[in-house]
Amino acid sequence: MGKTFQVSQKIVGENSMELTYENQLKNFKTVQNLVDTICEQLSNEQTDFEKKSQHYNIKSESLLASEKIQSEIRAVATEIALEGLCWVEPKVLDKKEIGYVAA
Numbered sequence: 001m002g003k004t005f006q007v008s009q010k011i012v013g014e015n016s017m018e019l020t021y022e023n024q025l026k027n028f029k030t031v032q033n034l035v036d037t038i039c040e041q042l043s044n045e046q047t048d049f050e051k052k053s054q055h056y057n058i059k060s061e062s063l064l065a066s067e068k069i070q071s072e073i074r075a076v077a078t079e080i081a082l083e084g085l086c087w088v089e090p091k092v093l094d095k096k097e098i099g100y101v102a103a
Contacts, residue, residue, distance in 0.1 A: 005031075006099035007079055021078050031081055038077040039070075 005024050025032040050060045065073070082100045085092040091103040 003102040004096075004099050005082060005093075005101075007082065008099075021075050025078065031078070031085070034081045035074065035077050038081065039074055042073060042077070043070075 005028060006019055007021075025035060046063075046065055050063050053060065053063060082093060083095070086095050086100070093100045094103050
């Protein structure tokens with residue numbers, strides 16, 4: 001199971017805390033670094049957007065990304081990174097019903 005990354009809308013069950021994306025990423029340092037880079041870039045772009053919106057008198061409070069939203073963005077970034085690794089040459093991952101597995 002160490003070479004499988006499980007994805008799901010809702011990971012449930014007795015071991016669900018072990019199967020969070022964040023906990024799984026700890027076993028996939030390269031993917032974790034990729035996700036960190038993507039999220040940092042998104043955060044920087046969000047900050048820039050907030051600054052630019054002030055010019056149009058848009059209240060920045062309505063643009064702030066809550067912790068829950070940031071968590072969702074991180075999950076999406078993780079899934080995009082995993083999906084992308086299925087399409088590189090040489091192939092790194094295969095997408096299976098149980099999740100992503102080493103190719």
